Amino acid sequence: MEQTSHTEVAVIGGGIIGSAIAYYVAKAGLQVTVIEKGELASGTSSRCDGNILAIDKDPGFDSQMSLKSQQLVQQLSKELKHPFEYRALGSILVCETEEEMSAAEQWVNRQKEAGLPFRMLDQSDIRQESPYFADDLQGGLECPTDSTVNPYLLTFALAQGAKEYGASFRLRQEVTAIQRDSSGQGFRLETTGGVVTAKKVVNAAGVWAPRIGEMVGVTVPILPRKGHLIVASRAVPLGLRKVMEFGYLISKFGGTRQVDAETEKYGVALVFEPTESQNFLIGSSRQFVGLDTRVDWTVVRLMARRAIRFYPGLADFTLIRTYCGLRPWTRDHLPIISAVEEVPGYYIAAGHEGDGISLAAITGKLISEMLTEQPTSVPVEPLRYDRFRERM
Ligand SMILES: Cc1cc2nc3c(=O)[nH]c(=O)nc-3n(C[C@H](O)[C@H](O)[C@H](O)COP(=O)(O)OP(=O)(O)OC[C@H]3O[C@@H](n4cnc5c(N)ncnc54)[C@H](O)[C@@H]3O)c2cc1C
Numbered sequence: 001m002e003q004t005s006h007t008e009v010a011v012i013g014g015g016i017i018g019s020a021i022a023y024y025v026a027k028a029g030l031q032v033t034v035i036e037k038g039e040l041a042s043g044t045s046s047r048c049d050g051n052i053l054a055i056d057k058d059p060g061f062d063s064q065m066s067l068k069s070q071q072l073v074q075q076l077s078k079e080l081k082h083p084f085e086y087r088a089l090g091s092i093l094v095c096e097t098e099e100e101m102s103a104a105e106q107w108v109n110r111q112k113e114a115g116l117p118f119r120m121l122d123q124s125d126i127r128q129e130s131p132y133f134a135d136d137l138q139g140g141l142e143c144p145t146d147s148t149v150n151p152y153l154l155t156f157a158l159a160q161g162a163k164e165y166g167a168s169f170r171l172r173q174e175v176t177a178i179q180r181d182s183s184g185q186g187f188r189l190e191t192t193g194g195v196v197t198a199k200k201v202v203n204a205a206g207v208w209a210p211r212i213g214e215m216v217g218v219t220v221p222i223l224p225r226k227g228h229l230i231v232a233s234r235a236v237p238l239g240l241r242k243v244m245e246f247g248y249l250i251s252k253f254g255g256t257r258q259v260d261a262e263t264e265k266y267g268v269a270l271v272f273e274p275t276e277s278q279n280f281l282i283g284s285s286r287q288f289v290g291l292d293t294r295v296d297w298t299v300v301r302l303m304a305r306r307a308i309r310f311y312p313g314l315a316d317f318t319l320i321r322t323y324c325g326l327r328p329w330t331r332d333h334l335p336i337i338s339a340v341e342e343v344p345g346y347y348i349a350a351g352h353e354g355d356g357i358s359l360a361a362i363t364g365k366l367i368s369e370m371l372t373e374q375p376t377s378v379p380v381e382p383l384r385y386d387r388f389r390e391r392m
Contacts, residue, residue, distance in 0.1 A: 007033035007168070009371060010189055010198035012175050012212050014038075015045035016151060016356055017349055018204035019158040020364030026165035028368045033198070034159070034167065035191055037174035041155040043206050044356065047293070047325025049229065049273045049281050050151040051242055052358045055091050055118075055143035056249055059110035062334060065362055065378045067116060070145050072361035076154075080161045084153035085276040091146035091242035093249070094126060094270075094310065095138045097258065100246045104141045107249070111143075118143050130239040132313045140246070148242060148273065151357045158364070170196070178215040180343070187345065202347045202367060207291065207328045209336075209350035216343045220336065221388045222351045224326035226287045228299050230307075233318040234278040238311055245270040245310060251286055252354065253333065268302045270310050279320065282307045284354075286327075293324045327353045331388060335359060337366050338385040347371075348385050 009025055011018045014036030025032045036042070052073050057063040070088075077086040095101045104120065111118040121140045126133055159169060173193030178201065181188055189196045203212040203220070213220035247257045248269035257264060267286030274280055285299045300322050308314050330336065330351040340346045347370065349363050362377065369376045 004195040004197065005033070006197045007031050008198065009033070009200045009202065010035060010187070010196055011202045011204050013043070013204035013206060013208070014040045014159070014169060014171065015043045015204065015206050016041065016155045016158070016360040017206065017352065017363055019155045019162065020360040021202055021204055021349055021367045022162035022167045023158040023165070024364035024368035025371060026162045026167040028372050030371060032162065032167040033196060034162075034169045035173055035175055035189065035196065036169065036171050039171055040159055040169070041152050043208075044325045044327065045155050046152050047229070047323055048151055048227075048357060049271065049283060050085070050149045050154070050357055051091065051273060052147045052149060053091060053143070053242070053355075054116055055093060055141075055146055056244065056252060057355070058253070058333065059107065059114045061379070061382050063111055063114050063116050066355070066358050067145060068378055069359050069362035070147060072365060073147060073149065076157070076361060080157040082153065082157035082160050084157045085150035086147060087276065088145070088147035089241040090142055090144035091244070092121060092129060092140050092142045093244050093246045094133070094140040095246045096136075098138060101138050104246055108141050116143065117145060132236065132238045132311050134310055134312055137310070146242060149357065150276065154357070154360070158360075175212065175215070178212075180216070184344065200345045200347065200371060202349055204349045206350055206356070207326045209328065209348065213348070216346055218340055218343060218346070218385070220348060220350065220385070222328045222330055222336070223288060224291055225329040225353065226285070226289050226292065226324055226326055227283060227354070228285045228295065228303060228322060228324050230282040230300060230303060230322050231320040232280045232282055232314070233320050234280070235317055236313065237278065238274070238280065238313070239272065240274060243270070243272040248284065263302055263306060266299045266302055268299065268306050270306050272307065272311070280317075291326065293326060295322045295324055328356070329353045334382055335363065336385045337363055337380060337383040339370060340385055
């Protein structure tokens with residue numbers, strides 16, 4: 001016989017965003033059930049780096065929201081029982097040319113005006129950072145508040161923390177339909193594991209959020225933006241903390257770089273992340289190719305070539321594996337964290353693109369504040385779901 005269960009809040013998606021929501025909402029005293037079609041973190045949250053960054057956020061609202069999230073992650077590192085390889089070492093961007101140095105200086109000034117503690121680095125700072133950098137790098141900039149985590153472990157730690165506050169997780173159960181009940185006061189969710197009724201529903205389905213939106217007639221303007229990663233084995237200590245090339249910002253926000261056509265085509269820009277074990281994650285690429293997560297060796301080669309341009313010694317490293325993930329992209333690079341007025345009780349928390357690990361904590365906190373009608377930790381107007389409407 002089909003099992004029906006009831007919950008106050010149903011969260012669809014057990015990635016880092018759904019798990020953070022479950023944690024903060026359960027902690028606020030509400031009854032929460034997470035419904036996940038696969039395993040915890042089986043979507044993008046296990047196919048990514050683990051950076052909690054403000055350095056690459058648009059100066060102003062975006063970087064201030066990221067700073068707030070960094071502070072929440074620091075608290076989580078103390079309050080969650082399960083460790084998640086939290087390290088707060090800061091991060092740097094490196095510049096190849098004088099033009100990039102001037103653009104970096106403007107970026108630093110705008111971030112400082114927004115209240116973030118950025119600073120410029122000259123050539124000797126870069127040498128001190130790592131003797132393995134290419135000799136011709138001009139300098140860069142630093143954001144000392146940036147940190148890093150293991151994204152799987154943070155997802156599991158949040159889920160475990162949520163369970164301790166009474167949250168339930170229904171794994172390997174896909175939501176296939178959502179109906180509003182006749183009173184308009186709640187929802188009936190059909191899943192492959194039975195029916196769940198809920199007063200409130202949160203769509204935290206990452207790149208699949210548009211499909212969950214369609215189930216209640218809501219358009220969610222999110223597209224999958226594919227990214228490749230290389231895992232290289234540890235050898236010499238290339239560096240202890242996260243490094244990106246300044247051109248990464250141009251690839252992320254869309255601008256013209258001084259690189260060859262193929263590097264530009266696949267949005268390839270250096271991202272270097274040492275893990276706790278001192279293996280290295282090397283990225284990055286950006287492509288709109290639907291839900292295809294197959295590794296493309298042309299892109300991997302371009303990424304390796306780019307990494308060697310900044311760290312010539314990387315040419316001798318051993319490649320352990322490669323993988324791809326799908327960033328849930330929105331047109332203005334901000335997530336959607338919002339109630340949906342036409343469907344009372346329905347919320348969206350998706351579209352974090354390359355920032356979902358950084359912004360998971362603030363997202364969970366904001367949704368818990370919305371559900372309990374508390375003042376929000378940051379203004380939520382820029383995150384509304386209907387902000388794209390006039391542009392669609
Ligand atoms: C290469 C790469 C590097 C990245 N590096 C970073 C980084 O360093 N820092 C950072 O902040 N961000 C980074 N990101 C971005 C980050 O990984 C994502 O923004 C984040 O993981 C999105 O989390 P999510 O929970 O929204 O989505 P997901 O993890 O995809 O979770 C959504 C879940 O919904 C489930 N689901 C879908 N449909 C249904 C259904 N019908 N029923 C039930 N469940 C359903 C899916 O199975 C999935 O588990 C990177 C991304 C990529 C691709």
